[in-house]
Amino acid sequence: MAADDDEHLIERSTGESAVLHRGWLELRKDVVQLPDGSRATREYLRHGGxxxxxxxxxxxxxxxxxxxxxxxxxxxxxxxxxxxxxxxxxxxxxxxxxxxxxxxxxxxxxxxxxxxxxxxxxxxxxxxxxxxxxxxxxxxxxxxxxxxxxxxxxxxxxxxxxxxxxxxxxxxxxxxxxxxxxxxxxxxxxxxxxxxxxxxxxxx
Missing domain, CATH: 3.90.79.10 (Nucleoside Triphosphate Pyrophosphohydrolase)
Incomplete structure (x- = not known):
């Protein structure tokens, strides 16, 4: 499917983020704008693979x-x-x-x-x-x-x-x-x- 078809699903970062480093992991809490314009938080781990x-x-x-x-x-x-x-x-x-x-x-x-x-x-x-x-x-x-x-x-x-x-x-x-x-x-x-x-x- 073309990327344009995903616009109704994409969440975009507002730039607001809290970061916690622990060893080789980075725990993030980002504020995102949802497809309907409302806001939510997303907690996730950054991992080097x-x-x-x-x-x-x-x-x-x-x-x-x-x-x-x-x-x-x-x-x-x-x-x-x-x-x-x-x-x-x-x-x-x-x-x-x-x-x-x-x-x-x-x-x-x-x-x-x-x-x-x-x-x-x-x-x-x-x-x-x-x-x-x-x-x-x-x-x-x-x-x-x-x-x-x-x-x-x-x-x-x-x-x-x-x-x-x-x-x-x-x-x-x-x-x-x-x-x-x-x-x-x-x-x-x-x-x-x-x-x-x-x-x-x-x-x-």
Missing amino acids: AVAVVPLLDDEPGAETRLVLVRQYRYPLQKVLLEFPAGKLESGEDTLTCAMRELQEETGYVAREWAYGGEIHNAAAYSTESIWIWFARGLQPGPPRPDAGEFVETVTLPLAALEALSDRGELPDVKTQIGLFWLLRARAGKMSLPWRSGSSGAHL
């Missing part, structure tokens, strides 16, 4: 596809989640560089080839955060190098096992659900994954 990686293990021809994931305790939820490796972008960092760094830090693996999947907004109602999803293959194992205070457990799962967890409602992490969905679409020929060397080509 993150990258997630869908790592594919190269097994014997004909063998079932296996994936590398991590188990990590998520304090706000008070539970351990099964997730694809992921992490925050550093200032000025491109998404592929971040993907390479996070994969190696969390799992120890280094990938020979990479393919860009896409960008998702995982909490659009209250955060500016985007997550850029990359796919990795040609994995070579190595020692993980987690950040100080980061405790993660690397696991490998067959694709069918991850699908089964999703089907049972036991895979609540959104980036992992989307990564799995895109991988299945690619395997079905419904989505293109343009593989390239990790050391060449334009980064996003």
Whole structure:
């Protein structure tokens, strides 16, 4: 749809805003003008964005596809989640560089080839955060190098096992659900994954 068709939905900033900084997060409370001319407040978090990686293990021809994931305790939820490796972008960092760094830090693996999947907004109602999803293959194992205070457990799962967890409602992490969905679409020929060397080509 054309942008002009959205005028009846757009909220515009009045310039009035309160800001609270806490670590790498910025909490904002903006006053906006609604499409009908009235005013309201919008509270949201500014977030620099993150990258997630869908790592594919190269097994014997004909063998079932296996994936590398991590188990990590998520304090706000008070539970351990099964997730694809992921992490925050550093200032000025491109998404592929971040993907390479996070994969190696969390799992120890280094990938020979990479393919860009896409960008998702995982909490659009209250955060500016985007997550850029990359796919990795040609994995070579190595020692993980987690950040100080980061405790993660690397696991490998067959694709069918991850699908089964999703089907049972036991895979609540959104980036992992989307990564799995895109991988299945690619395997079905419904989505293109343009593989390239990790050391060449334009980064996003």
